[in-house]
Amino acid sequence: MSTEKLRVAAIDLGTNSFHMVIVEESEAKGIVEIDRVKDMICIGRGSISTKKLDKGAMEAGVAALRNFLVLATQHEVPVRNIIAFATSAIREADNRQEFIDMVRRETGLEVKIISGKEEAQFIYYGVRNAVTLRDKPDLLFDIGGGSVEFIIADKGKAHLLESRKIGVARMMERFLTTDPVSEHERKLLEQFFASEIFDSAEKARELGVTRAIASSGTAENIARMIRAGKDAEGGDALNQTGFTRQEFENFYKSVISMDRAARRKLTGLDEKRVDLIVPGLILINVIFREFNLREVVISDSALREGMVVHYIASMRGRKGSCPLDIRRQSVIELAHRCNWHEPHSRQVARLSLMLFDQLKPLHGLKPHYRELLEYAALLHNIGVFISISAHHKHSQYIIMNSDLRGFAPTEIDIIGNVARYHRKQPPTEKHPLYSQLKPSHRRAVDVLSGILRVANGLERGHRQNVQSITMRDEPKRIVINALARYEPDIELWAVSGHKEWLEEVLGKPIVIEASLQ
Structure with a gap:
């Protein structure tokens, strides 16, 4: 096994945002993060109903990827070690190949479109690299723009890997027309969420799940806002922090009736999530109820980090896709x-x-x-x-x-x-x-x-x-x-x-x- 330093850049082409993380791995130091960058491209804008990626969004996506590649090159990442995976919005678009070809032609980057189950698998690897899983199974969920991945796992294995087409951008486009959200639309969305996650919730009840680990910008934003309300002096780090069911319910009741202008004033809310946070709040409220959870813990590692540990493990010829002892x-x-x-x-x-x-x-x-x-x-x-x-x-x-x-x-x-x-x-x-x-x-x-x-x-x-x-x-x-x-x-x-x-x-x-x- 080679012991030389290995630099890798992993790019996640999500429905709402494109992310890249750059890491260096060596036998002595393990995986050390060098840099990370995010661009809210909204590649899935309008594509949920039309099944086509918008031309302007595709051009913006290519421009963002070009900048990502420049940054990776500046950090001395070999081109062969730049990996890119596309998820829900791109994999479901009828013109996805047009975008993939456009990216290859203008940047040289080869983008792989992964299935929902593959996405869940990589998220599982990523969460295991940030949060200590227990002997008892936990629910892992990642709220994306087009899909939400549900994993039930303990420290030994994953018992369930599922992807549901209930991402926040998709749900906002399909269900929400009022601001603040009307009671009628809220109830419709709650019923839709409940029906989509019914099977996963049944499995979780069988396994005695009481805790969830969330790994998404939506969940991080909510955790940050809840923290701001109870601890203005809290630090920026969110990993392995979170919120109880009671803390969430109190926050949910105070925010769900707000209009856009009021939400803009919330401490900790990303400006570009002012609208998307509404279906996100409704979804987490349903998850708490349907899975009968006591708390949600935040993981700051997800898909792209999972991509990294899986890629490095394969390059190093190691079994498994994550460290045995992350602490x-x-x-x-x-x-x-x-x-x-x-x-x-x-x-x-x-x-x-x-x-x-x-x-x-x-x-x-x-x-x-x-x-x-x-x-x-x-x-x-x-x-x-x-x-x-x-x-x-x-x-x-x-x-x-x-x-x-x-x-x-x-x-x-x-x-x-x-x-x-x-x-x-x-x-x-x-x-x-x-x-x-x-x-x-x-x-x-x-x-x-x-x-x-x-x-x-x-x-x-x-x-x-x-x-x-x-x-x-x-x-x-x-x-x-x-x-x-x-x-x-x-x-x-x-x-x-x-x-x-x-x-x-x-x-x-x-x-x-x-x-x-």
């Missing part, structure tokens, strides 16, 4: 982007996990926190990429603003805080990013940062000296014995100044002993 891959990618000192960081992580395991009777944290400790340890020093001075604070900032894939926002907050407190002042409620955590998470940060400080001390010489750790819990003290390859003077000196916080958290003095192999 770990995302952490390692970030570490490499920040030029981490890998041997040191991996040693600190290894020692941290040993301490976590042996101190478990005393700290009582659930196994889930063990994983977060490992990632904080791997990333604790990446702030040096910005500056050695106060690098612990820089590490926290980078972690909390890097959109780590597969993590919930609270998990990223914990990882960032633990890395922040690997040195210098221990956690204090005077620090806003720590004080805003709920009490159980502050307790976890206290324990994990205490462990990380000790592990970091035991690797002070950056020489991977300590081979293993054993712990004795005595009535009045904790004794930690470090087995070393060489005389561990520097490590013992360092840890003596790092253990005070863990002693306070665990309520016992800690004695560090050492022995040689």
Whole structure:
């Protein structure tokens, strides 16, 4: 298998918009996004009823693709690694071949028209690359302009792959003539949606689905608007955030009766979705009801990201079309982007996990926190990429603003805080990013940062000296014995100044002993 860097550009020719994502993949760093661009072409404008792509829209599409190719070339993507897939509006148009030929003639780009089921498959790959799927099946759905894809999947496989012709542009053209939408048209659209998704909902009920993962601009816009209404200070990242059924219903009731002018004023709504958001809201309302969902989680990866991971897997000769552990891959990618000192960081992580395991009777944290400790340890020093001075604070900032894939926002907050407190002042409620955590998470940060400080001390010489750790819990003290390859003077000196916080958290003095192999 080749280990050279591979750059790929994936273009998604959707009904409403054309998107391109450019990535670089290598064995060391995994998949790293280089750039992305979107152009709201509306290639499907008017084609739902006429079955023909508008000439002006085709010309605009070609112009957009020409610009995409220039950008890909500037990012040094080989022409052979630029892939383009066309979806609902183009695949259903009678003059689709005319457009495909036009694109090939004027840009040299070969566009592949994919089926609805293929589209669902690629969306599944893309979502798996951004959101951690569970043992229990979830509903995945992607709202496009011409079609909506429904996937029921768990972390092992997809149980259902379907595509329905109920995209927001199609539904707006077919059903909506009033603004604000009349009750009559709303009910007609609700009934149509319910009939189209009946079979998928039946399958979901059989499998006990209660959560959905949405991967589309429509769902992202709704999530952003709901967030703006409850948290004006929230960040831009949406991946693995979302909204509950109650949050959505409250928002839906307040917005569905608005006219165009009122919708324009909504914080978070894309100007070009002012009209399309109406059928989108109605559809998600029906999805919540028919699938009996508790919440919708957002995935910022979908079709084009799925195209990328599938293409790279085929180029590399790998089985499967997505990483087995997106959380770990995302952490390692970030570490490499920040030029981490890998041997040191991996040693600190290894020692941290040993301490976590042996101190478990005393700290009582659930196994889930063990994983977060490992990632904080791997990333604790990446702030040096910005500056050695106060690098612990820089590490926290980078972690909390890097959109780590597969993590919930609270998990990223914990990882960032633990890395922040690997040195210098221990956690204090005077620090806003720590004080805003709920009490159980502050307790976890206290324990994990205490462990990380000790592990970091035991690797002070950056020489991977300590081979293993054993712990004795005595009535009045904790004794930690470090087995070393060489005389561990520097490590013992360092840890003596790092253990005070863990002693306070665990309520016992800690004695560090050492022995040689």
